Amino acid sequence: MYRIGDIEIKLLEATIASKQLFRVGNPASGHWHQVLNFENELAQIVGTKHALLVSGGGTSALTCALIGLGIGPGDEVIVPAYTFMATASAVLMAGAIPVITDIDESLALSPEAFEKRISKHTKAVIPVHMIGRPSDMDKIMEIAKRHGLKVIEDSCQAGGGSYKGRRLGSIGDAGAFSFNDFKILSCGEGGGMVTSDPSVYEKASIFHDSGASFRPYAKDFTIPVFLGQQFRASELMGAVLRGQLRRLEGILSDARRNSNRIRNELGSVNGLKIAPMNDPSGDCGISVAFTFESEVKARKFGQSPGVGAYLPIDTGKHVFINWEPLLKKNVYHHPRMNPFNFEENKGLRSEYGDEVCAKTLDICKRTAIISVSPDWDVQTVTQRIEACRKAVQ
Numbered sequence: 103m104y105r106i107g108d109i110e111i112k113l114l115e116a117t118i119a120s121k122q123l124f125r126v127g128n129p130a131s132g133h134w135h136q137v138l139n140f141e142n143e144l145a146q147i148v149g150t151k152h153a154l155l156v157s158g159g160g161t162s163a164l165t166c167a168l169i170g171l172g173i174g175p176g177d178e179v180i181v182p183a184y185t186f187m188a189t190a191s192a193v194l195m196a197g198a199i200p201v202i203t204d205i206d207e208s209l210a211l212s213p214e215a216f217e218k219r220i221s222k223h224t225k226a227v228i229p230v231h232m233i234g235r236p237s238d239m240d241k242i243m244e245i246a247k248r249h250g251l252k253v254i255e256d257s258c259q260a261g262g263g264s265y266k267g268r269r270l271g272s273i274g275d276a277g278a279f280s281f282n283d284f285k286i287l288s289c290g291e292g293g294g295m296v297t298s299d300p301s302v303y304e305k306a307s308i309f310h311d312s313g314a315s316f317r318p319y320a321k322d323f324t325i326p327v328f329l330g331q332q333f334r335a336s337e338l339m340g341a342v343l344r345g346q347l348r349r350l351e352g353i354l355s356d357a358r359r360n361s362n363r364i365r366n367e368l369g370s371v372n373g374l375k376i377a378p379m380n381d382p383s384g385d386c387g388i389s390v391a392f393t394f395e396s397e398v399k400a401r402k403f404g405q406s407p408g409v410g411a412y413l414p415i416d417t418g419k420h421v422f423i424n425w426e427p428l429l430k431k432n433v434y435h436h437p438r439m440n441p442f443n444f445e446e447n448k449g450l451r452s453e454y455g456d457e458v459c460a461k462t463l464d465i466c467k468r469t470a471i472i473s474v475s476p477d478w479d480v481q482t483v484t485q486r487i488e489a490c491r492k493a494v495q
């Protein structure tokens with residue numbers, strides 16, 4: 103949560119006054135269509151034909167995208183080794199097997215490692231735009247196209263970011279956003295799936311609103327309604343998120359101003375190397391990353407007075423070696439529902455030892471990240487820059 107206040111309060115007040123909190127309703131009786139309006143506004147901003155707001159978070163938005171693309175048992179999906187565990191767990195929720203793959207120093211999926219990991223079972227790849235930083239989408243899309251793979255952009259940490267002028271989430275076949283408390287756009291919890299493929303949208307809509315064949319929009323479905331999950335969003339979520347969307351450009355431009363200043367002023371300082379970026383102009387601005395030669399140097403820098411940087415290796419469930427339930431292959435409540443036990447998944451790659459992505463562990467130990475707030479004033483940014491300079495003197 104970066105900013106929230108009067109805009110959201112007004113939208114919430116109107117919604118509560120309508121006494122209609124279910125996403126479907128009649129405007130003639132005061133229903134605001136906050137969810138539907140938010141979906142249209144999000145799709146417009148991101149640049150996709152469709153958006154679906156889900157109550158279950160980025161995890162369920164990713165699951166909806168996978169289901170929408172028809173991914174399931176017998177399929178391998180490539181995911182980066184540095185991402186929140188949910189990227190991989192969503193793959194398992196769809197019945198497929200995540201294949202964990204190295205990142206590069208940009209902290210996003212390495213295109214070279216991605217291509218090397220493709221097997222005859224690979225159906226999709228999920229590049230993750232971690233800490234607001236775009237993945238190398240040109241290379242990833244080119245490789246995916248050449249191998250006939252679907253691309254789902256995990257944009258959970260990069261709401262509003264872009265790559266070469268296109269918003270993150272609109273470049274692949276589908277994209278997913280998280281609206282939990284730690285994200286650029288937030289209503290505490292929730293997620294958004296975006297796509298321009300009507301069949302992905304249709305399957306995801308059915309899955310997220312299981313058995314809802316009586317709802318007005320279901321009459322337009324071209325496939326029979328199947329049972330799925332209940333991830334429908336409420337009008338309260340729609341109201342808050344519509345307010346958040348109005349703040350998006352302000353949050354991004356303030357965060358970018360601060361992070362650009364840090365990068366510009368520290369870029370040529372001896373002993374500091376700004377981590378490579380795939381598209382600095384599309385970066386959300388919420389972080390600045392530095393690459394060091396060793397973990398000792400990165401830690402020393404991060405712990406120097408006033409620097410306030412963390413090492414990705416210390417961020418728990420964001421590094422694959424800490425995805426305990428997945429590493430232990432504990433999925434679902436019943437062994438027959440566990441994708442690791444499916445007949446179709448026998449022979450698929452599910453080795454998750456540290457050695458599988460040793461390069462990622464090395465990078466996560468040698469990188470130090472400063473989280474940047476859009477609300478830092480000039481003096482705060484100056485103090486951070488000075489602290490970083492002192493740290494490497």
Ligand SMILES: Cc1ncc(COP(=O)(O)O)c(C=O)c1O
Nearest residue numbers: 159160161186188189258280282
């Ligand atoms: C990269 C990434 N993917 C997926 C998720 C899952 O989102 P949620 O917690 O909203 O389900 C998160 C959440 O932190 C995330 O950071």
